[in-house]
Amino acid sequence: MKTKFIIGNLSDVGRVRKLNEDYYGSFNGNYGSLIIVCDGMGGHKGGDIASRIAVETIKEHFASLSSDFDEKIEIRLSLQKANEALINYTSANPDFEGMGSTIVLLLLRNDQAFYAHAGDSRIYMIRNKQIHQLTKDHSLIQQLVDANIVKPEDAGSHPNKNVVVKALGQKDELDPDIGEPVVLFKGDYFLLCTDGLTGFVQNNELLNITLKRSPQEACKELVDLANERGGKDNITVQIVHAVKGKPFPVKANSKKKLNIIIIFFLIIVSLGFAYRFLLLNFFPPNIPGKSDKKSKTNNGKVIAGDKKTDQTIQGGPFTIPKFKDTLLNVKIRTGNQLNKK
Numbered sequence: 001m002k003t004k005f006i007i008g009n010l011s012d013v014g015r016v017r018k019l020n021e022d023y024y025g026s027f028n029g030n031y032g033s034l035i036i037v038c039d040g041m042g043g044h045k046g047g048d049i050a051s052r053i054a055v056e057t058i059k060e061h062f063a064s065l066s067s068d069f070d071e072k073i074e075i076r077l078s079l080q081k082a083n084e085a086l087i088n089y090t091s092a093n094p095d096f097e098g099m100g101s102t103i104v105l106l107l108l109r110n111d112q113a114f115y116a117h118a119g120d121s122r123i124y125m126i127r128n129k130q131i132h133q134l135t136k137d138h139s140l141i142q143q144l145v146d147a148n149i150v151k152p153e154d155a156g157s158h159p160n161k162n163v164v165v166k167a168l169g170q171k172d173e174l175d176p177d178i179g180e181p182v183v184l185f186k187g188d189y190f191l192l193c194t195d196g197l198t199g200f201v202q203n204n205e206l207l208n209i210t211l212k213r214s215p216q217e218a219c220k221e222l223v224d225l226a227n228e229r230g231g232k233d234n235i236t237v238q239i240v241h242a243v244k245g246k247p248f249p250v251k252a253n254s255k256k257k258l259n260i261i262i263i264f265f266l267i268i269v270s271l272g273f274a275y276r277f278l279l280l281n282f283f284p285p286n287i288p289g290k291s292d293k294k295s296k297t298n299n300g301k302v303i304a305g306d307k308k309t310d311q312t313i314q315g316g317p318f319t320i321p322k323f324k325d326t327l328l329n330v331k332i333r334t335g336n337q338l339n340k341k
Contacts, residue, residue, distance in 0.1 A: 009216075010219040010237060012227065017232075017234055019047075021234055031069070080174050101168045102168070111246070113184055119138050120164050123190060126188070126190075141161045184245055191237065
């Protein structure tokens, strides 16, 4: 079953910056669906130009491909072409020396998701109401966290949190991180964004808002939330929702647990029926008018009938039958005393 998607996107300058250096694109072709988010290097002249060049170069690369290609190879080539395009631009325009751009790329093709990145923009996947960060930031602060020099909870307030260690246009050769393909299922979400969003919105908020809104509405609410909390950077987000496709398979462990629950339930029900059967056959209730011989009562006490018939004992709200002496080889003397014959 071919997977179908709904895509929402939004980019905002924020409340502090005068220029939006973010740029994004969403394209369709024989190559599949291509979703890109770039963040021009903040503080560098020409950041907006860098992000635009990156997106357009990658789009043109995929548009030139035939329908048969190796996804991971072409993703790497497209990012390397974008990196080369930025270096060539700065060589021809020395005033823009130092400009660059982060990138996150998602390619949806043949019911699979391929992704790559360079920098601190991110890709998240939401599946079965759980959010997973697919990319790992290429940033100085992430390196400090990995080295246990900075605690994860302190990373957001660190003075070097915006320093990236890998991005388009920084070096002659680019080695982007390319993830293993992810099989697509109906209900999957992918969220691509710049750090202008993740710097102000927590993962659980990304999850809850994405699940409760349409992709476009979720993009707007997330951008609004980042702006409400300061909007100190440009904010860009794209959300992809798989609305049609093959259902997510139930895990073997889940099936085993379900089978155990069903078997346990059937055992409980069977025991209940067995208990009811024994109770009714060996301890039938004393229903007036249903006994073989009518018993007489005297002030609520039961007067035993014929010696050959069953006797009953007064025992609270109901009476308990006494088995025939010939069956149990016992007889009642007084009260609860039992004596053998």
